[in-house]
Amino acid sequence: MRQSGNHFLLLLTLFIFSPLVFLSAQVKAGEDALGTRSYDDYDKPEFCGTSCHTDFYQQWKRAMMSQAYTHKWDEVEYFKLAVPHAEKDEKVAGVKAGCNGCHAPISFLAGDVPPPLPSMNSRANESVSCDFCHTVTGFQGDIPYNFNYISEPGNVKYGPRGTGKSPEHEIAKSDFISTAEFCGTCHNEMSPYGVWVKATQLEWKEGPYSKQGVKCQNCHMTQTEGYSSSMGNKYPDVWQHLFHGAHDPGKIRGTIELRIYPDIDEAEPGETVKFTVVLFNQKTGHKFPTGSVEDRIVWLDVTATDAEGNVYHLPVDKKGFEGEEYTIASDVLAYQDIGIALDDPNFKGLQRDGVPLGDRIFRMPYFDPQGRMTMQQWNTASLGVDYRIGPRETKTETYTFDLPDDIAPGTLTVKAVLNYQKLVKPVADFLGVPEEAEIIEVNRQTTTLEILE
Numbered sequence: 214m215r216q217s218g219n220h221f222l223l224l225l226t227l228f229i230f231s232p233l234v235f236l237s238a239q240v241k242a243g244e245d246a247l248g249t250r251s252y253d254d255y256d257k258p259e260f261c262g263t264s265c266h267t268d269f270y271q272q273w274k275r276a277m278m279s280q281a282y283t284h285k286w287d288e289v290e291y292f293k294l295a296v297p298h299a300e301k302d303e304k305v306a307g308v309k310a311g312c313n314g315c316h317a318p319i320s321f322l323a324g325d326v327p328p329p330l331p332s333m334n335s336r337a338n339e340s341v342s343c344d345f346c347h348t349v350t351g352f353q354g355d356i357p358y359n360f361n362y363i364s365e366p367g368n369v370k371y372g373p374r375g376t377g378k379s380p381e382h383e384i385a386k387s388d389f390i391s392t393a394e395f396c397g398t399c400h401n402e403m404s405p406y407g408v409w410v411k412a413t414q415l416e417w418k419e420g421p422y423s424k425q426g427v428k429c430q431n432c433h434m435t436q437t438e439g440y441s442s443s444m445g446n447k448y449p450d451v452w453q454h455l456f457h458g459a460h461d462p463g464k465i466r467g468t469i470e471l472r473i474y475p476d477i478d479e480a481e482p483g484e485t486v487k488f489t490v491v492l493f494n495q496k497t498g499h500k501f502p503t504g505s506v507e508d509r510i511v512w513l514d515v516t517a518t519d520a521e522g523n524v525y526h527l528p529v530d531k532k533g534f535e536g537e538e539y540t541i542a543s544d545v546l547a548y549q550d551i552g553i554a555l556d557d558p559n560f561k562g563l564q565r566d567g568v569p570l571g572d573r574i575f576r577m578p579y580f581d582p583q584g585r586m587t588m589q590q591w592n593t594a595s596l597g598v599d600y601r602i603g604p605r606e607t608k609t610e611t612y613t614f615d616l617p618d619d620i621a622p623g624t625l626t627v628k629a630v631l632n633y634q635k636l637v638k639p640v641a642d643f644l645g646v647p648e649e650a651e652i653i654e655v656n657r658q659t660t661t662l663e664i665l666e
């Protein structure tokens with residue numbers, strides 16, 4: 214009898230207290246985490262990097278991760294376009310705080326909306342910092358996206374090993390930080406219209422690398438022999454904090470291999486020749502381009518130069534798939550929804566592509582609620598054809614060239630160049646960030662053909 218009475222009391226106690234325990238252990242994530250922390254909960258990167266983690270600090274300082282809030286183009290898009298738009302349009306009001314859930318997570322968690330301008334040098338400028346990443350313990354829900362990480366700042370710093378001793382903090386092993394899902398909490402984004410406007414982790418998951426256990430960290434935080442801190446042990450495989458991506462031309466170069474060949478070896482003026490270009494994605498673990506797909510373009514430019522130096526630009530052959538018009542450079546206007554933030558309802562838009570007409574563009578167009586092409590991912594209500602190059606995918610393009618009657622006899626040299634741009638030039642120029650339109654050559658190849666007399 215006494216025994217079962219004790220059991221009853223125990224059960225009763227569990228029954229009364231367990232919901233409380235459950236509630237206090239549940240940390241808010243995603244939109245609900247806004248304002249649930251203070252800046253003081255997080256250590257500054259200088260604290261981590263000045264005397265202990267000097268290498269990681271120097272690497273991080275030179276990566277976009279430390280500039281996600283301060284980088285000029287981010288400042289312009291947030292303060293000139295997103296904030297004014299959010300204040301006018303109920304549907305996208307959430308982005309005023311939400312952009313910083315990923316770009317300045319400790320400001321978001323501290324409820325600092327909008328944070329001071331980068332020139333004010335506030336703690337928002339820390340962007341995605343050491344202590345933010347190393348105190349994430351998991352994510353809420355089934356799919357990582359829209360900053361649904363769980364942030365539990367404190368003296369325990371989570372890392373991949375859980376070994377080592379620090380005079381400044383405790384160290385615990387986290388399996389989560391070593392997964393692609395961790396990266397996905399910020400590298401997957403759904404717009405207020407329910408559209409996947411960033412899907413790098415989802416693309417990776419359905420591609421070949423995830424199946425082989427090659428994760429984001431393997432390509433963006435490569436491992437080498439060394440120390441993880443000035444007072445730590447030496448390891449053969451220390452994770453480097455490079456986070457190199459679109460802003461590292463060396464990472465972009467060679468991403469796609471190119472081969473070009475004609476269908477015949479010699480031809481006469483007036484004949485028709487077909488050139489085929491084969492493009493193989495040998496380097497990315499996701500599609501190319503990925504991430505800020507609304508901004509990025511990759512285009513293939515093919516020109517022929519005859520023996521006298523006359524240059525002919527070859528437009529790509531149409532394939533006839535739906536939405537193809539968005540993948541062939543033209544001089545139509547787009548991006549009219551920039552007018553919302555600018556208070557100019559009659560804003561006629563900007564040139565859509567800014568690259569040679571007729572070139573093939575590898576991209577996925579984003580559309581605003583009115584069906585116009587947009588580069589404002591938060592105002593994206595639908596997506597167009599996905600004509601990007603998937604991981605280890607090969608695409609082919611053909612070019613039909615009707616040789617002019619007056620083409621010079623001798624060797625005709627045909628050159629295929631694949632270029633990449635982080636932001637289409639007309640938009641970059643209009644918004645005062647021309648440096649974002651820098652052209653980075655991904656690859657090139659040439660072939661020749663003999664033109665007979």
Ligand code: HEC
Binds near residue numbers: 468498503
């Ligand atoms: C097999 C190697 C590999 C893997 C795995 C990989 N990446 Fe990449 N990633 C690259 C290369 C190469 C580039 C440069 C070309 C480009 O921009 O796509 C790149 C570019 C990027 C960029 C910049 C894209 C842009 O246009 O701004 C981001 C962001 C990125 N990767 C994040 C991730 C994340 C997150 C994961 C895991 C879900 C991941 N990567 C997995 C190789 C990889």
Ligand code: HEC
Binds near residue numbers: 269271346448
């Ligand atoms: C974007 C998130 C992120 C940021 C920012 C970041 N780290 Fe890391 N760090 C990681 C991940 C992820 C790993 C482990 C990779 C794995 O296991 O796949 C790691 C590993 C480490 C390790 C252990 C390395 C090893 O191989 O033992 C240390 C120490 C560390 N980070 C310190 C820092 C410091 C210091 C900073 C700031 C200068 C910093 N991190 C910034 C994500 C981050």
Ligand code: HEC
Binds near residue numbers: 284316430458461
């Ligand atoms: C708290 C959100 C957050 C997390 C978590 C995060 N990132 Fe990022 N990452 C960003 C933001 C924001 C940028 C964009 C910086 C910019 O260009 O403004 C970025 C940029 C990058 C870039 C550079 C792209 C370029 O254009 O050069 C790479 C590569 C990258 N992240 C990889 C990773 C990997 C790998 C992980 C997981 C280990 C990860 N990120 C985790 C928010 C995050």
Ligand code: HEC
Binds near residue numbers: 290313400402459
């Ligand atoms: C779910 C996380 C997330 C949210 C929310 C988010 N971003 Fe980003 N943003 C990123 C990541 C990750 C990258 C880097 C992707 C890449 O390198 O292609 C990025 C890239 C960018 C870039 C391009 C940076 C460059 O150098 O090319 C700009 C500008 C930007 N974001 C602005 C915004 C604005 C403005 C908002 C709010 C309307 C916003 N972001 C909301 C995660 C996010």
